[in-house]
Amino acid sequence: MILIANNDARTYTKRPLQVLTLVFALGLSACAPVVLGGAAMTGMVAADRRTAGTQLEDERIELIATNRLNELLGERGHVNVTSFNRRVLITGEVPTAQDRQRVEAAIAQIENVRGVVNDLAVMPNASLGQRSSDSWITGQVRAGIVDARDLSSSAFKVVTERGVVYLMGIVTQREAERVTEIARGVPGVAKVVRVFEIVSEDELRRLVPPPQPTPATAAPASGG
Template sequence: MTGTSFRLALITSALIATTTLSGCAAILVGGAVVGGTLVAVDRRSSGTQIDDQTIEMKASTVVRDAIGNRGHVNVTSYNRVALITGEVPNETDRAAAEQAVARLDNVRSTVNELAVTFSSSLTNRSNDVLLATKVKATFADAGDLSANAFKVVTERGIVYLMGRVTEAEANRAVDLTSRIRGVQKVVRVFEIVSETDLATLQPQGAPSNNAKPASNKP
């Protein structure tokens, strides 16, 4: 089994485990368990992470109130920027969904990527979940990226990349993603920071970007 295949299997197993466990803590904010110890791995403050989770939870309700069951809408928040993806039947619903999300507390800005088209099938959505997992596994295997600095959203084979990253990290992530089979397009939704700022954002215990030389393999 290759390194990427092993990593993909490991992540998939972790996803299955987190969806089947019950009676555990409801929210794990910006951390990963390593050797029994919780290590911070997120470049957002804990308060911002909670705000992002709250925005995502409330967004589903306000969008449903705005457009009913018409369409398929997902909202992903990173550092209080709300990315709106999916499909709606018309421009009126597209605008209404964005306006509803924009009115939520703590939303700094919105990025409306809703497509006016038929809703995607369950098969397409399952393929998108698998593709997003492949992207995260590829980042982890690359060695020169902090995979947890990125949030990956996939709709209809289009990969949206979010995160607080340097220009070099952004370019590297886009390049790796574009070479993954099944990716139709890569959309940058980054907050670009300087190398100096990165030093203040990088949490203690997070993997170094210079852990090993960059790999040319996706």
């Protein structure tokens, strides 16, 4: 798998906002489609596009990473680890460049991690006020995705650090552009970083097949 940094990232002109795209090439041959439930949300299937096994693996990676970072940094630094489809996004703050490198190395060595995006800043920890603002931004972006009739909210992970919104998911190019527009419209967003695995519309249909209609239940025969 190759990480492709798009140097031609779109810059929007309505207000100062940078958009950086980090796109992973996704091989679908080893990914079995899974539909969780069968409910539709705003016209699209509300299902995680990862396999059930991959979802559990992402949780395991995050747990191991958290334990390793506690041993490595203790109270020095504020680091968040988000794993999606076994690719790990590292955000937050650490006191030194050496700490930044050590954190990335420790996480890259976790079994089954396929790639690491290290966006740690070397600076003092963000204030509680900043973190509160980041949580609000994340909530607003998620609400905007839920409200969008042409997106499946379960397809995206949203992380915010110091006003920078990180978007993760297995999505089409259309979905990537659409969710970026939603994120950039939230007050307080300084930059949008897209960490997506881009698939075609045909590949998406194989990942998330349409829900099957529920058979109608036959009415009981009335007594004679």
